[in-house]
Amino acid sequence: MIRVKYLIMIVDVCLAYLCLVSAYTLRFRGFDSLDGLLTGGNFRVFCYLLVVIFSTYLFDLYERKNFSNSKYLTCRVAMAVFVAFFLLSAVFYLIPSLQFGRGLLFISFFWLFWGQLGVRFLIRRFSRSEQFSTRIIIIGAGELAQRVADIVPDDHNVHSFVRFISCSEKEPIISPDLIIGDISEIDDLIHDYRPQKLVVALNERRGNLPLREFMKSKLRGVEILEATTYFEQEKGCLLIENMQPSAFIYTQGFRMTPFMRSYKRIYDIIFSSVGLFFLSPVFPILAILIKLDSPGPVFFKQLRVGENEVEYFVYKFRSMAEDAEKATGAVWAQKNDPRVTKIGQFLRKTRLDEIPQLYNVLKGDMSFIGPRPERLPFVERLKETIPFYSTRHFVKPGVTGWAQVCYPYGASDEDALEKMRYDLYYIKNYSVMLDFKIIIETVRVVLTGFGGR
Numbered sequence: 001m002i003r004v005k006y007l008i009m010i011v012d013v014c015l016a017y018l019c020l021v022s023a024y025t026l027r028f029r030g031f032d033s034l035d036g037l038l039t040g041g042n043f044r045v046f047c048y049l050l051v052v053i054f055s056t057y058l059f060d061l062y063e064r065k066n067f068s069n070s071k072y073l074t075c076r077v078a079m080a081v082f083v084a085f086f087l088l089s090a091v092f093y094l095i096p097s098l099q100f101g102r103g104l105l106f107i108s109f110f111w112l113f114w115g116q117l118g119v120r121f122l123i124r125r126f127s128r129s130e131q132f133s134t135r136i137i138i139i140g141a142g143e144l145a146q147r148v149a150d151i152v153p154d155d156h157n158v159h160s161f162v163r164f165i166s167c168s169e170k171e172p173i174i175s176p177d178l179i180i181g182d183i184s185e186i187d188d189l190i191h192d193y194r195p196q197k198l199v200v201a202l203n204e205r206r207g208n209l210p211l212r213e214f215m216k217s218k219l220r221g222v223e224i225l226e227a228t229t230y231f232e233q234e235k236g237c238l239l240i241e242n243m244q245p246s247a248f249i250y251t252q253g254f255r256m257t258p259f260m261r262s263y264k265r266i267y268d269i270i271f272s273s274v275g276l277f278f279l280s281p282v283f284p285i286l287a288i289l290i291k292l293d294s295p296g297p298v299f300f301k302q303l304r305v306g307e308n309e310v311e312y313f314v315y316k317f318r319s320m321a322e323d324a325e326k327a328t329g330a331v332w333a334q335k336n337d338p339r340v341t342k343i344g345q346f347l348r349k350t351r352l353d354e355i356p357q358l359y360n361v362l363k364g365d366m367s368f369i370g371p372r373p374e375r376l377p378f379v380e381r382l383k384e385t386i387p388f389y390s391t392r393h394f395v396k397p398g399v400t401g402w403a404q405v406c407y408p409y410g411a412s413d414e415d416a417l418e419k420m421r422y423d424l425y426y427i428k429n430y431s432v433m434l435d436f437k438i439i440i441e442t443v444r445v446v447l448t449g450f451g452g453r
Helices: 004-028 031-038 043-058 070-094 102-126 143-150 183-193 211-219 227-235 245-249 258-279 282-293 342-350 357-363 376-385 389-394 402-406 413-428 432-448
Strands: 135-139 161-166 179-182 197-200 223-226 299-305 311-317 367-369 398-400
Touching (some): 004 043, 004 102, 043 070, 043 432, 070 102, 135 183, 143 161, 143 227, 161 183, 179 183, 183 211, 197 227, 211 223, 223 227, 258 357, 258 432, 282 342, 299 376, 376 389, 376 413, 389 413, 402 413, 402 432
Parallel strands (some): 135 161, 135 197, 161 179, 197 223
C-alpha cells in the first residue's frame, strides 16, 4: 500500500511540471513554443523537479500531521518555494546550459506556491471525511494496549477512533467507555465497527486468541498486526521491552552479510574522503573561532565503544571548556549545559563539531551511518538496564544515524533507551535506501539544527 506522503510527492511532481509548462506558455505566448522547453534534453526539467521535491521535503511538507496549522503550513510552503528558487538559481549560475531564465522561474514558482498550498488545504479538508477515517481495534486492555493507543496517529479526523476488546479477567487500565466488548464477541464486534486494523496487544496470547475469527477477518480485508509490528511501522523504531529473543533470530532482519559490509565500507571511504576534501577549508576558520572563544586545544579526543565493544579514540572539534569533566567524571550532556562554550553551542547545533569523525570513518573505526558511539561507563550501565543493548555493537558506530535524525540528543538513561529503539530498527532493516534516507534527513537536521545539544 502506497503511503499518503508518497502520493503527495507524485502530485507535487505533476503540479511542478504543470506550473513550469504554464509559465513557459505564458512567457513565450503560445503552446507552439513548448519545444524550446526541452532544448538541451530533459535533464534540466529533471533538475527543476528534483530541486522542488527536495526543498519541499526539507521543510517537512509531506507529513499530513503538519497540515493542521494554517499559518505554519503557509510559512513552510513559502520557505520551501523560496529555497527551491535560490537553489535553482545557484545551479543555473554554475551550469548556464540548464538555465530557464529568472522571469520564467519566478512565474512558475509563484504558481507553485499557490498550488502546493491549495493541495495541502484540500488534503486537510477531505481527510476529515469518513472514507479517510482511521478505525483501529486493539485486542487487550492492559499497559501494552495503552502504549499502542498512544502512538496511533492523530490526524484531527472527527471520524477516527480507537477501541479496545478485553481479553483477560484482570482489571483493565483502559477507560471502560473505550472497551466495546469481550474477545468472545469479536466476530460481531468486527462486523459492527468495521475496523481497518486489528492490533494484538497481549503479553500472554497462548489460548487467548480466536484464530478462526482472525482468519475470517483477514480474508475480509482487515489488517492484523502484533503490537510490536504496529509500533515499528508507526514510529520507525522497536518496542524492545516486549520483544523476545526469537524475534531477533527468526525475523528476516538483523542480518549483515559480507557483501553488505563490503559495499558499506566502500561508500564509507568515498563519503569520508570527499567530505574531508571539501570541508578542509572550514577547519582553519573553526580552529580560530574555538581558540578565540576559550583556552584549550582545537580538537577533542575521547575513548568510545565501537564494533564488538572495542574502544577507540573519537575525534571532534572541542565544544566544551577544557577539563569539563575533571570534577564530575563521565556525565550526560544536558540542555543548556554550562560546560559548553559559546562557539561550542553553534558547533553542536549545526553538527560541525562532528566533522573530524570523518577521519575515524576513513580509518575504519566508524561508519558514516550507524548507532551513535557511547563511552564505556555509560555502556556498562546501560547493558544492565536496557534489553539487547549489546546488539548495537554488532555494527560500527556512525557519524550520523537513524537515531540521530529521529530523536534529539540523548541526555539520560531514558533517552538512551529511546535511541536504542531506533538503533535496533536500523540494524534490523539495514538497506542502501535506508542509508540514503538517513543522509537526506541528516541534511535537514544540519540545516534546521534539530537534535543538537
